[in-house]
Amino acid sequence: RRVHSGNLGFAEIPHTLDAQHHLPEGYRADILLRWGDPLTTDAGKFAPTALSAQEQRQRFGYNNDFIAFMPLPGEAGGAAGDSTRGLLCVNHEYTQPHLMFPGYDDEYAATRGVSAEHVAIEQEACGHSIVEVEKTAKGWRPVVDSPFNRRITLHTTMDIIGPAAGDPRLQTAADPSGTRVLGTVGNCAGGKTPWGTVLIAEEGFGGAFQGDPGAIADPVERLNHAAFAIAPHNRNWGDHDRRFDIGIEPREPNRFGWMVEIDPYDPHSRPRKLTSLGRFQHEGFTLVCKPHQPAVAYGGDDDEDQFVYRFVSAENYRPGNDTRNRNLLAAGVLYVARFSDDGTGAWLPLVFGEGPLTPQNGFRNQADVLIDARRAAALVGATPMDRPEDVETNPVNDCTYVMLTKNKSRTAGETNAANPRPRNVAGHVLEIVPPGEDGNRDHTSNDFRWYTFLLGGNPNAEDPRERGAYGEEVIGAVSPHGWLANPDNVAFDPGGNMWIATDGCERFGFHDGLWAMATEGEFRAAPRHFFGCPRGAEACGPEFTPDGTTLFISVQHPADGGRSTFDRPMHRWPDYDPALPPRPAVLAIRREDGGVVGS
Numbered sequence: 329r330r331v332h333s334g335n336l337g338f339a340e341i342p343h344t345l346d347a348q349h350h351l352p353e354g355y356r357a358d359i360l361l362r363w364g365d366p367l368t369t370d371a372g373k374f375a376p377t378a379l380s381a382q383e384q385r386q387r388f389g390y391n392n393d394f395i396a397f398m399p400l401p402g403e404a405g406g407a408a409g410d411s412t413r414g415l416l417c418v419n420h421e422y423t424q425p426h427l428m429f430p431g432y433d434d435e436y437a438a439t440r441g442v443s444a445e446h447v448a449i450e451q452e453a454c455g456h457s458i459v460e461v462e463k464t465a466k467g468w469r470p471v472v473d474s475p476f477n478r479r480i481t482l483h484t485t486m487d488i489i490g491p492a493a494g495d496p497r498l499q500t501a502a503d504p505s506g507t508r509v510l511g512t513v514g515n516c517a518g519g520k521t522p523w524g525t526v527l528i529a530e531e532g533f534g535g536a537f538q539g540d541p542g543a544i545a546d547p548v549e550r551l552n553h554a555a556f557a558i559a560p561h562n563r564n565w566g567d568h569d570r571r572f573d574i575g576i577e578p579r580e581p582n583r584f585g586w587m588v589e590i591d592p593y594d595p596h597s598r599p600r601k602l603t604s605l606g607r608f609q610h611e612g613f614t615l616v617c618k619p620h621q622p623a624v625a626y627g628g629d630d631d632e633d634q635f636v637y638r639f640v641s642a643e644n645y646r647p648g649n650d651t652r653n654r655n656l657l658a659a660g661v662l663y664v665a666r667f668s669d670d671g672t673g674a675w676l677p678l679v680f681g682e683g684p685l686t687p688q689n690g691f692r693n694q695a696d697v698l699i700d701a702r703r704a705a706a707l708v709g710a711t712p713m714d715r716p717e718d719v720e721t722n723p724v725n726d727c728t729y730v731m732l733t734k735n736k737s738r739t740a741g742e743t744n745a746a747n748p749r750p751r752n753v754a755g756h757v758l759e760i761v762p763p764g765e766d767g768n769r770d771h772t773s774n775d776f777r778w779y780t781f782l783l784g785g786n787p788n789a790e791d792p793r794e795r796g797a798y799g800e801e802v803i804g805a806v807s808p809h810g811w812l813a814n815p816d817n818v819a820f821d822p823g824g825n826m827w828i829a830t831d832g833c834e835r836f837g838f839h840d841g842l843w844a845m846a847t848e849g850e851f852r853a854a855p856r857h858f859f860g861c862p863r864g865a866e867a868c869g870p871e872f873t874p875d876g877t878t879l880f881i882s883v884q885h886p887a888d889g890g891r892s893t894f895d896r897p898m899h900r901w902p903d904y905d906p907a908l909p910p911r912p913a914v915l916a917i918r919r920e921d922g923g924v925v926g927s
C-alpha cells in the first residue's frame with residue numbers, strides 16, 4: 329500500500345491543533361513580515377498600544393492574504409526571474425479590532441463604540457503592501473529603506489476604468505465623474521500578469537458599509553446592496569467616515585467589488601479598478617497568456633450559489649509590448665460557467681443586448697451588466713456553485729482548477745454533478761479541461777470538459793455525504809493526514825504540483841494549512857500534508873519563487889476565536905512576547921539544504 333505522492337518527497341506532517349506552526353523535517357520558516365512591521369526607516373519599533381493611523385500607514389497591514397513575488401534583478405545583476413530579490417506584494421483582507429486593540433471586545437464596543445481613531449487605523453491596516461525582500465545568508469528579510477516599499481489603503485487614490493467607468497451608478501458627491509475612488513477593501517486573493525502588474529480582489533466589501541438596503545429608494549440599488557450583505561448592524565465605519573453609510577452615499581458600494589490592477593515596480597503609479605472583470609465578491613483572477621492570442625483570466629465569486637467567471641481580452645497578448653499589454657484587461661468579454669451533468673461545460677457571454685440581458689430585465693447598458701454581474705449570470709443560466717474561491721491554471725498541463733470551499737445551504741434537491749453534496753461542509757475541487765493537447769489548450773474556446781478532481785473531507789467519514797474522495801488509481805492514495813477540507817487558495821510549483829491552502833479545517837479537529845499533490849499520473853489528487861497553521865489561523869496566498877526553492881505563505885488571523893485574545897499569552901504567535909498581541913504574518917519556507925520545496 330503506497331501513500332507517497334509521486335515526485336513529492338517531503339515527510340508528511342500530522343494533523344494537529346496547537347499554538348505553533350508546523351513544517352516537515354528538513355524545512356525552516358523565516359518570519360518575514362508581521363502586522364505592524366515598519367516599511368520605512370522613520371517608522372520605529374511596533375508598539376500596538378501607541379498605534380495611530382499615521383503610524384499604521386508606514387507599517388505592514390493586518391490579515392495578510394494573497395502574495396505575489398515580483399522578481400527584481402539580483403545582486404550580481406541577475407535578470408528578472410531572479411529568486412533571491414523581489415517585491416513581495418501582499419493583500420490585507422480585513423481588520424479584527426478584538427485582536428488588534430488591547431482591551432477591545434464586544435463589551436468595549438457596546439459601551440464605548442468604535443472610536444474614530446480605531447476606524448482610521450483599521451482603514452490604514454487594510455489594502456495591500458508592496459515590500460522589497462531579499463534572501464541573505466541568514467534567510468529572507470524585508471529591505472526597510474527600499475524606495476519600492478508602499479502601502480495601499482482605503483485612502484489611496486485609484487482610477488476606475490473599463491465599460492462601467494463614469495456610469496451614473498458610480499458617481500458620488502465626492503466624485504461626480506464616477507472615475508476616481510479612494511482605496512480598496514476586502515482584498516482576498518489575486519493574480520499576476522506577464523506585463524509586471526498584480527491583480528488584487530475586492531471580496532467581502534459589503535461588511536465595510538452600514539445601513540439598511542430596504543430603505544434605499546432605487547429598487548435596483550436596494551437589491552444590489554442586499555446581495556452584498558450590507559446591513560444596519562454591520563461595523564459602524566459610516567459613523568466616522570460618511571461614505572460608508574449607504575443612507576448618505578448610496579452609490580459608494582458600487583465603487584467596490586472589482587478587481588484592482590497595481591504596478592508594484594512604479595511606487596507612484598495609480599491603481600486601477602477594472603470594471604471589465606465584473607463586480608461581485610471577487611476571490612481573485614488569474615491569467616493565461618499565450619503569444620499573439622487573447623489574454624484569458626479566470627476568477628470566482630466567493631459566496632454560496634455564486635459563479636465561476638472567465639474574461640477573454642479583445643486584443644492579443646504581445647510579448648515585449650507591455651505598453652499595449654497594459655490595456656488588455658480594460659476591454660473584452662466576461663463569461664460565466666455552466667457545468668452540465670454530462671461532464672461538458674460552456675462559457676456564457678455577459679453582453680448587454682444578448683439573450684436576457686436587455687432593458688426588459690432592467691439592464692440599461694453594459695455598465696449595468698457588469699455592476700450587477702451576479703444577476704446577469706443567473707439570468708443567462710450559469711451554474712450556482714459551492715462558494716468559488718481561487719481558480720488557477722496549472723502551467724504544466726494547462727488545465728484550470730476551481731477551489732469550491734463549502735456550501736452549507738445547498739439542499740439535496742439543489743445538487744448537480746458539479747456540486748454533488750447537499751450541505752457541503754468540506755468543499756471540493758473541479759478540473760476544467762479546455763480543448764487541445766496537455767500543455768497547450770485553447771482557453772478561448774467556449775466549450776470545455778470538466779472533472780471532479782477531489783472531494784474534501786475524511787475518506788473514512790461515516791456519513792457518505794461528508795466522505796472525502798482522493799486519487800483515482802492508487803488505493804489508499806491519501807494517508808491519515810493527507811485529507812483536507814475547505815480548499816481556498818491554490819498555487820502550482822514549477823513542476824506542476826498543486827498546493828492547496830485551506831480555510832475551515834478546525835471544524836474537523838485539526839489546523840488549517842497546506843497540502844501538496846500531483847495533478848497527473850499515478851498519484852493524481854493524492855494530497856500530502858506540508859504545513860500547519862497555529863490555532864485560529866487560516867493559510868492563504870501560497871507563492872513560489874521562480875526557482876521553486878522558497879515558498880511564501882500568509883498565516884491569517886492567528887488566535888482568532890471570537891473573544892479578544894490579546895490577553896492570552898499562549899496564543900501570541902509568532903512573537904510569544906507579553907507586550908505583543910498575536911500577529912498575522914508572512915513566512916518564507918525553505919529546505920535546509922536549499923533544494924526545491926516539496927521535491
Ligand code: FEO
Pocket residue numbers: 421516517531611630717816
Ligand atoms: Fe477571503 Fe474567499 O476567502
Ligand code: CA
Pocket residue numbers: 393421831866868884
Ligand atoms: Ca480569509
Ligand code: CA
Pocket residue numbers: 516517611717816817868
Ligand atoms: Ca480566500
Ligand code: CA
Pocket residue numbers: 717733816831
Ligand atoms: Ca475563505
